[in-house]
Amino acid sequence: MPELPEVETIRSQLAPRLEGRKLVRVEIFDPRLTRPHDLFEVAEELEGDTVVAVERRGKYLLVRLESGLGLLVHLRMTGSFGFVPVSHERAVLELDDGSRLAFRDVRRFGTWLVLEDADLEPYLAAKNGPEPLGPRFSADWLAAQLGRRKAPLKAVLLDQHVVAGLGNIYADEALWRARVNPLRPANGLADDEVRRVVRAIRAALRAGIERQGSTLRDYVAPDGASGSMQDEFRVYGRDGEACTRCRTTIAKTRVGGRGTWFCPHCQPLPM
Numbered sequence: 083m084p085e086l087p088e089v090e091t092i093r094s095q096l097a098p099r100l101e102g103r104k105l106v107r108v109e110i111f112d113p114r115l116t117r118p119h120d121l122f123e124v125a126e127e128l129e130g131d132t133v134v135a136v137e138r139r140g141k142y143l144l145v146r147l148e149s150g151l152g153l154l155v156h157l158r159m160t161g162s163f164g165f166v167p168v169s170h171e172r173a174v175l176e177l178d179d180g181s182r183l184a185f186r187d188v189r190r191f192g193t194w195l196v197l198e199d200a201d202l203e204p205y206l207a208a209k210n211g212p213e214p215l216g217p218r219f220s221a222d223w224l225a226a227q228l229g230r231r232k233a234p235l236k237a238v239l240l241d242q243h244v245v246a247g248l249g250n251i252y253a254d255e256a257l258w259r260a261r262v263n264p265l266r267p268a269n270g271l272a273d274d275e276v277r278r279v280v281r282a283i284r285a286a287l288r289a290g291i292e293r294q295g296s297t298l299r300d301y302v303a304p305d306g307a308s309g310s311m312q313d314e315f316r317v318y319g320r321d322g323e324a325c326t327r328c329r330t331t332i333a334k335t336r337v338g339g340r341g342t343w344f345c346p347h348c349q350p351l352p353m
């Protein structure tokens with residue numbers, strides 16, 4: 083699933099091509115994309131409107147329109163945008179410069195939701211905690227969130243209300259950087275460990291953004307280019323390989339049903 087760096091990469095590529103453009107024709111082919119709302123009604127709401135900004139909040143893309151409406155897109159497992167026609171198109175936006183932007187989604191879990199200006203912020207605030215690269219995501223905030231949960235640390239970090247945009251990949255990468263084991267009880271971290279986790283989450287996400295996200299399975303950025311972050315992963319998907327810091331073999335376990343990779347030496351479980 084695309085995480086913050088992948089969604090941010092898509093945002094940064096869509097923004098210059100969408101901002102200021104009128105949506106001259108909107109076609110939605112898949113009722114699952116807009117349900118419970120009728121796909122024709124959603125298409126009609128969007129058609130004729132002009133894009134003023136493309137923003138990101140957590141893993142959501144927000145296309146702000148001149149009318150005050152906002153189109154909230156969640157890519158889920160396999161959603162992606164592209165300017166070249168492909169299979170599995172679920173919707174198409176035709177722009178007033180003649181370009182054609184398609185939304186592709188092989189597994190069809192992606193969602194499009196159109197909201198009024200006044201409803202956007204409350205909706206997003208209910209779904210997302212602080213942005214990890216913003217000022218509200220602090221060691222104090224994270225310590226308070228972790229302090230009331232006994233669940234494994236990684237499971238708590240995947241809660242979008244704790245930190246927006248973090249997912250399975252970058253949580254593993256961040257905990258390796260922080261040298262904290264993903265299975266530790268969330269409320270058992272020392273203050274300096276919480277500070278390390280905050281810094282590591284920021285560093286892991288920034289590294290991902292710099293490399294234009296990762297290319298995994300069906301994710302491709304709108305310009306058709308592939309990200310390179312998957313070549314830089316230190317633990318994610320690397321069980322059996324040597325830790326780049328200590329040469330210990332990377333181990334794989336499961337946390338909350340999700341595949342989880344860590345270095346048993348750098349990230350020990352306290353005895």
Ligand SMILES: [Zn+2]
Pocket residue numbers: 325326327328329330345346347348349
């Ligand atoms: Zn190691």
